[in-house]
Each structure stands twice: as structure tokens, then as C-alpha cells.
Amino acid sequence: MSRYAVNSLLYRLKKDPGFRAKFMADAATALADADLDDAERAAFLARDMRKINELGGYLHLVMSIPGLAAH
Amino acid sequence: MGKIVFAGAMSHVLDPDYYQRACGALGRRTVEECMREIAAMGERFSATKADALIVVADDHLNAFSFNAVPALCVRIGRHVQRMSQDHAEAFDKVLDHMPERYALHEGLANAILERGVERGFDLALSWEAPVDHAFLSPVNTMHGTRPIPPLVPIWVNCFVAPQPTARRCFAFGQHIARVVAESAWTVGIIATGGLSHFPELSLPRVGETDTVFDRRLVHWMETGEHEPLLGLTGDELHKAGEHEFLNWMVLIGAVTPARADVRYFGELPRINMAAVEWRLG
Numbered sequence: 001m002s003r004y005a006v007n008s009l010l011y012r013l014k015k016d017p018g019f020r021a022k023f024m025a026d027a028a029t030a031l032a033d034a035d036l037d038d039a040e041r042a043a044f045l046a047r048d049m050r051k052i053n054e055l056g057g058y059l060h061l062v063m064s065i066p067g068l069a070a071h
Numbered sequence: 072m073g074k075i076v077f078a079g080a081m082s083h084v085l086d087p088d089y090y091q092r093a094c095g096a097l098g099r100r101t102v103e104e105c106m107r108e109i110a111a112m113g114e115r116f117s118a119t120k121a122d123a124l125i126v127v128a129d130d131h132l133n134a135f136s137f138n139a140v141p142a143l144c145v146r147i148g149r150h151v152q153r154m155s156q157d158h159a160e161a162f163d164k165v166l167d168h169m170p171e172r173y174a175l176h177e178g179l180a181n182a183i184l185e186r187g188v189e190r191g192f193d194l195a196l197s198w199e200a201p202v203d204h205a206f207l208s209p210v211n212t213m214h215g216t217r218p219i220p221p222l223v224p225i226w227v228n229c230f231v232a233p234q235p236t237a238r239r240c241f242a243f244g245q246h247i248a249r250v251v252a253e254s255a256w257t258v259g260i261i262a263t264g265g266l267s268h269f270p271e272l273s274l275p276r277v278g279e280t281d282t283v284f285d286r287r288l289v290h291w292m293e294t295g296e297h298e299p300l301l302g303l304t305g306d307e308l309h310k311a312g313e314h315e316f317l318n319w320m321v322l323i324g325a326v327t328p329a330r331a332d333v334r335y336f337g338e339l340p341r342i343n344m345a346a347v348e349w350r351l352g
Contacts, residue, residue, distance in 0.1 A: 008137045015136075017157050050274050058230060059272040060131040066158035070274055071093070 003056040005035045009044065010052070010061040013068065024067065073254035076119040078326045078349040079112045080319045081105070082342065083128065083263035085208040086165035094339050101337040101344055106212050108335040108346040113213025115348075122256040123176035124220050125247065127321045128205035128263040129229035129314075131162070134197075141195030142235045143243055145187075146202070146224040147180045154201040165204045169211050173202075176221035179258065182250050183223065192246055200226070205315075209263045220259075227321060229264065229314040230272065237303040237320045244324020251325075262322035264315025268342035271309055278340050284311040285336075285343050288319075292331035292347060297323055326351060 009031075013020050023030040027045050036044065043051035049062040049070035062070050084090075085106050090098030116124070133154050135141065153171045156163045187194045202224050210219060225247075228234050235243075251258045266288065267280040284307075291300050300323060308314055326349045335346040 004137060007132070011132060011136050014132075014156070053272075053274040058132050059269055059274060059277070060162075060230065062274060063277075064131070064156075064159075064161050064163050066156075066160050069160045071161065 006040055006055055006057045009034055010057050014061060014065045073251045073256045075251055075260055075325060076121050076257045077116040077259035078322055078351060080262040080322055081109050081209050081346040082344040083205045083208050084162045084165060085212045093341050098339055101339050105335045105337055105344040105346055109212045112348055116213060116259050117217050121220055121259045123179050123223055123258050125223040125258060125260040126206045126210060127225045127318045129318060130226050131203055133203045134200040140228055140231045142228050144195035144197055144226040145180050145184045146200060147196050148198045149175055149177055151175055151224060152201045153207055154203040162204055165208050169207050174221045176223050179256060180223045182254060183247055186250050187246060190246060192243060205263050209261060227317045229317050234305055234317060238301045240317045240320035241301055241324035244321040248325040260322055260325055262318040264318050266343040266345045267312040270312035280343050281311040282338055282343060284313060289333055295328045295330040297327050
């Protein structure tokens, strides 16, 4: 589990609208080069913010990414 | 000789719509009551005609990304921008209607930084980091349509472990007080965030607070018993959802041994909202 990999990806999803749109359209392709382990990748593909938080994703990011935020 | 002429601490998501969505009518009513007290604090601060306002707050993973996370950082330069976020959600949305640019007090910021290096505080600095709701929601609520004096934004890393200790934050506040005393300026200082919310930064625990812990903090602030606050551990703060109390510790260090008056304390399922003001001699 990489706290950096998960959170840098969350940060990019929040701050980079182009990357976010790519993720929304085709998450598997958007994440192809991401340095994630199997559990992290599965959580992102499922857009499961609760699991991402459990895997080390910072709460304020999982609660504030446009279109993906858990409330 | 300079002087701290105002000191207050307060919750920092000051958005009735946000709390309506999160907690219903009680949420709206609670934050509106808290905002009224913060606005009254702002009137008292404005009456001091202070030269600068130091704002001690945290970054919600907005300004610093993950290429560097400073423990303590001073914003220098002449102006600071409001954080921009496309399609803002949740607590980011409160920024939407706020002014985009704010003047900074360059002299005071530089003095805190430079004398810090001389006195054992190797502080991070930033010329570019924008400020989010943690800074601007209280500042704008305090001032309404009145002019905002030049700001000195200071970030404390409240969320990305390992955070600075409560004791270190307190000592940093003492450093700020010395710098102000040696200056020619009258200065206000506010610390923002809290009180208890988001224990362990765990999504399933959003909606829980630790009111007992909050009451202990409030008691120590009211009585000016600051020694127990110095012993607060990162683990305690994390479990109780008191991460942002580190910002308050900087302020407490700056005004110790002053006692606090609680202007507002309101419990919500999601967060305990507070507004506190210190009695300065």
C-alpha cells in the first residue's frame, strides 16, 4: 500500500479537470500508468471512496473531488 | 513597541448551505449562530485598527499537493490568491463568493520568518500557495463589507502525519508574540478550525464528535491552564478529531497566559462549532 500513490492520484483527480474527465470516461485507461497495487486499483475503478479512505486516502480529498466526492 | 491587540479562534466552514445539507435545519441554525458571534468578534477586532491580521490555519490538501508538506509555513509576498477549484464541492464551495485577492503584511511575515531562523524555527515559506476556506471563511465572516487589513497567513500541517507537536506549535506562537513585541505594529491573530470532527480522518466516522474532549480543551483555555495543553499527543488529537487544534495551540502560545472567553459552542453530529476570544491585557 502506498499512501503517496493513492493521495497523489486523489490530488490529481481534484485539481486536474482534464485528467478527471479522462478518468470519468475510461477509468482503466486513465489509471494504466498509475503506481497502484491491486486493491488500490480496484477501489479507484469502483470509485469506492470509502475503500480508498481505508487504504490511506486522505479524508478531505475523498470528500471534495468534484463528481466523485463522498459526503 | 508592537502588541497583539486581538486574539480569537473559531470554526472555519462558515457556510449555512453546507450545514443544511450535512445536518439539516439544526446545522443551518447552529452555524448561523456561530457566524453571528464571529462577526461580532470581527467588529471588536476592526475597532482596534490593527496593522495586520495573522491567520493560523491548515491546508486541506489544496495548496501543497504531495511534493512537499511543510510542518509550519509562512506565506510571504504582497498578495495572496483565494484557492480556485472547478466544480467545487462540500467545504470548498464556501469560497465561491469570496474576493479573489488579499493584501499581505510583508514586513511582519518576513520578520516571523527571518527571526525564526535565528531562534530555532526553520520555517517553510511560500510565495505562491493560495489560501482555502480555513483562512478566508473566518476572515470574511469577521469583516463583512469592512476593509480587511493585510494578512499574514501561516499554515500548520494538521493532517499529514507526522504533524508538529502541540508543544512545538505553542512554542511557535511564543516566537510570533516576541516578533510582534519587537515590531512597530499592532496585530490581531486568529486560529481556525475545529472543534472535534472527523475522528481518525475516517469516512465511516464522519458524523461523530468528542464533546467531552472539547469541554476539557475549553476548560483549560478559559482558566488559562496551558500546561495540560502542551502534553496533548498527536494520537489523542487524531482519535478525538481535534487535528485542527494545533492551529489553536499556536495562538495560545502567542497570548499565554491569557484566559479565553467562549463566545459560542454548539454541538452538531458532524462537528462541534466554536468561537473563542482571549482577554488581552
